[in-house]
Amino acid sequence: MDISSDITKCETYKILSSYLASPDKTADTLDKFTAQAESSLSDDKLETNLRASWNSILHLASQQSYSSEKQDSLVKLLQALITQAPAPEDSKGKEVEVDGTKVWQGLPLFGQQVRECWNFPDDKEVDTQTRDTWINVNAFVARLTAAAVNEHGGERPGYNALDFSLYGIWSLRSAFEEELSNLPGKTTVDASLGAAAVWILYAGPTLKGLSDSEKSFSGKVAKPGFNCKDKEWRGFAKERWQLWVKELAQAEDKVQDGGIKDLVKKAAGAMEQ
Structure with missing residues (x-):
């Protein structure tokens, strides 16, 4: 499992930790989560931010017991990202893509991060x-x-x-x-x-x-x-x-x-x- 514990210092990790403490606040968490990632659009660090966001989710999931409902809460949040989060746009009004995949609809780089931690x-x-x-x-x-x-x-x-x-x-x-x-x-x-x-x-x-x-x-x-x-x-x-x-x-x-x-x-x- 290659998920660095340093990810706990990430702002997104803190947002997600608060969400797991109050999983009924999905909409509020969704707003904070997307705003945090999209804040990096202007300085061209969206990809780095996305990877940190996905690693935060994976690290938190790995720390919850396999039987914990908190894992279900993280699944629910990812589903909400796909179906509810407004697509960010660049300065020309075009929907932003990372690695050829739309943000947030296709969860770009998420699959890559799962694969990178799949090393037992x-x-x-x-x-x-x-x-x-x-x-x-x-x-x-x-x-x-x-x-x-x-x-x-x-x-x-x-x-x-x-x-x-x-x-x-x-x-x-x-x-x-x-x-x-x-x-x-x-x-x-x-x-x-x-x-x-x-x-x-x-x-x-x-x-x-x-x-x-x-x-x-x-x-x-x-x-x-x-x-x-x-x-x-x-x-x-x-x-x-x-x-x-x-x-x-x-x-x-x-x-x-x-x-x-x-x-x-x-x-x-x-x-x-």
Whole structure:
């Protein structure tokens, strides 16, 4: 997880922290959030400001328990940004774009920032804080994906910037298609299985719908894990979903931590429904 704690000094971080303390003030927060970012239009620092804003959201999400309603509040704020925030205009009255994407409609650079923080150190045994942070950020991104894609695997209009379904494949692949015994320790195993479990808890119907419709991705980004290397999966598949169901049902005994064991058990029950 590459999210610097220095982001806590950012003004946007302070705005968002206040919002989580009073999540009913979405409209007020939206005004402050957009004003803070757009204040940098005149000095050509909008891109820098946007990256700081997205990192603030990701850092706050990673610090909230995977079961916290505060994560839902952050999802709600991003949805409001897309649908309610007025598009900023430049000096010529043209809607501002960053990296070819409209502000705020397309959440420019948000996807890049999510990708940059998606680096779990599975080459060494992690501590419990790193484990919990990884599970929390997976839960948040799963919530975003469920907001973007319905239970039939169809995109909800306007919310494509929140679709991180590929990341769901990555987490489920790591937990259920690779050899867990190759991981360096039990806490790292717990992190992998816990991350997969929250995807099922918060985006299970979405992932099932994508599996039924067999959504694929270009290239090999969604290729199968080592234990399934004979498969030709390039995305979601009914057969792949059934493997995940089977593996999750057997995962509880592989978990060390009692809380994560309960999480995995709960996810297994949800997956069977």
